Amino acid sequence: MTKPRAFISRRIPRPALEIIASACDYTMWDDLMPAPRDHFLRAAAEADGVLVMPTERIDAEFLAAAPRVRAVANMGVGYDNIDVPALTARGVLVTNTPDVLTEATADLAWALLMAAARRVVEGHKAIEAGAWGAWHPFYMLGQDVFGATIGIVGAGRIGAAIARRARAFNMRILYHNRGRAPQLEAALLAEYRAFDDLLRESDYVVAATPLTAETRGLFDARAFALMKDTAVFVNISRGAVVKEEDLVEALKRGRPWAAASDVFAAEPTPRDNPLLSLPNFVGTPHIGSATLRTRTDMATLAARNLVNALTGQAPLTPVNPEVWPIKLANGSR
Numbered sequence: 634m635t636k637p638r639a640f641i642s643r644r645i646p647r648p649a650l651e652i653i654a655s656a657c658d659y660t661m662w663d664d665l666m667p668a669p670r671d672h673f674l675r676a677a678a679e680a681d682g683v684l685v686m687p688t689e690r691i692d693a694e695f696l697a698a699a700p701r702v703r704a705v706a707n708m709g710v711g712y713d714n715i716d717v718p719a720l721t722a723r724g725v726l727v728t729n730t731p732d733v734l735t736e737a738t739a740d741l742a743w744a745l746l747m748a749a750a751r752r753v754v755e756g757h758k759a760i761e762a763g764a765w766g767a768w769h770p771f772y773m774l775g776q777d778v779f780g781a782t783i784g785i786v787g788a789g790r791i792g793a794a795i796a797r798r799a800r801a802f803n804m805r806i807l808y809h810n811r812g813r814a815p816q817l818e819a820a821l822l823a824e825y826r827a828f829d830d831l832l833r834e835s836d837y838v839v840a841a842t843p844l845t846a847e848t849r850g851l852f853d854a855r856a857f858a859l860m861k862d863t864a865v866f867v868n869i870s871r872g873a874v875v876k877e878e879d880l881v882e883a884l885k886r887g888r889p890w891a892a893a894s895d896v897f898a899a900e901p902t903p904r905d906n907p908l909l910s911l912p913n914f915v916g917t918p919h920i921g922s923a924t925l926r927t928r929t930d931m932a933t934l935a936a937r938n939l940v941n942a943l944t945g946q947a948p949l950t951p952v953n954p955e956v957w958p959i960k961l962a963n964g965s966r
C-alpha cells in the first residue's frame with residue numbers, strides 16, 4: 634500500500650520527524666529559515682498533508698497551488714496564519730498545538746511583566762552605559778507587582794496560566810473574555826469585568842487573546858487612555874491586537890506607564906521601530922514557546938496530528954473537526 638505523502642515546511646526536532654517518517658513518504662525543507670514561497674507551494678502541491686509553521690500563510694493561493702492537500706498541521710496554537718473557513722469549505726483538516734506551550738508562554742508573559750514593572754532592561758542598559766550613579770531613594774523606581782491587580786484580556790489556557798502565577802504574587806485577578814469562565818472564577822477567585830472596566834481598574838493589563846477580526850487593533854489609543862498612569866501593559870498574544878503607533882504615543886505620554894511585548898505588527902520588527910527607542914518598553918522576538926522541551930512537544934503534537942489525519946485516525950487537536958473524516962486524493966480514508 635502506498636504511504637501518504639507529507640511535506641514539512643521547516644527543520645523540526647528529531648522525535649517529531651521520526652513520527653512522520655514512520656508513516657509517510659515525506660520531504661522537508663531542512664533549514665531553520667523559511668523556504669521561498671514558490672518552493673513551499675510547489676512542495677505542498679505534491680503532498681496529502683503539510684506540517685507548517687505559524688509564519689506560513691495558508692490561504693486561497695495555497696489552496697489553489699496544493700489541491701491535493703487534505704490536512705494542515707500547524708506547529709502553534711494560534712492559527713491566524715490560516716484561512717480556516719476557506720480550508721473547511723474545501724474539506725481540509727486544520728490542527729494546532731494547544732496546551733503543550735501554555736506554561737512556557739505564561740512564563741515568558743510573567744518575565745515581561747516583571748521586567749517592565751521593575752525596569753530590568755533599562756537598568757541593565759544603564760549599567761552598560763556607565764550611567765549607574767550613586768544610590769538614592771528615588772533611583773529607578775518601578776511598580777509593585779506583589780499584591781497588585783492584574784487584568785487578563787483573553788483568559789483561556791495561557792491567560793489562566795498567567796492568572797495562576799498572579800495568585801502566587803497575591804494579586805487580585807480580573808479578566809475579560811467574550812463569555813464568563815466559571816472555572817477560573819472558582820479556582821482563582823478571578824472577577825469578570827467589561828473590557829473598559831478592566832482597563833480602568835488594572836495595574837497590569839495582559840493581552841492573551843487569539844488574533845481575530847474582533848481583537849485586531851483592540852488595544853488602541855482609546856484603550857490606552859483608559860489605563861492608569863501607573864499601569865503596565867503586556868502583550869503575549871499577537872502583534873496586530875495592538876495599534877503599535879498608538880502604543881508609541883501612549884507610552885510617550887506615560888499612560889500606560891510601561892509596556893512589554895513578545896509580538897509585533899510586523900515580524901521580525903525593524904530596528905527602527907519607534908517602540909524600541911522608548912525606555913519604558915521591553916520587547917522579545919516572539920519567543921513565548923521557545924524552550925527546547927516545549928518546541929519538541931509542539932512539533933511532536935503537530936506530527937501526531939498529521940500522521941493521524943493521513944492514516945485514518947482521529948486527529949488529537951483539530952481546529953475544524955467538522956471536516957473529519959477526510960478523504961485523500963488517492964481515494965483512501
Ligand code: NAP
Pocket residue numbers: 710711712731732734738786787788789790791792809810811812813841842843844845847848869870871895896919920921922
Ligand atoms: P485559548 O485557550 O483559546 O484562549 C483564548 C481566550 O481568548 C479565550 O478565553 C477566549 O474566551 C478569549 N477571547 C477570544 N476572543 C476574544 C475577544 N474578542 N475578546 C476577549 N476575549 C476573547 O488560547 P490560548 O492557548 O490561551 O492561546 C491564546 C493566544 O496566545 C493564541 O491564539 C496565540 O495567538 C497566542 N500565543 C502566543 C504565543 C507567543 O509565543 N507569544 C505562544 C502561544 C500562543 P471567549 O471564547 O470566551 O471569548
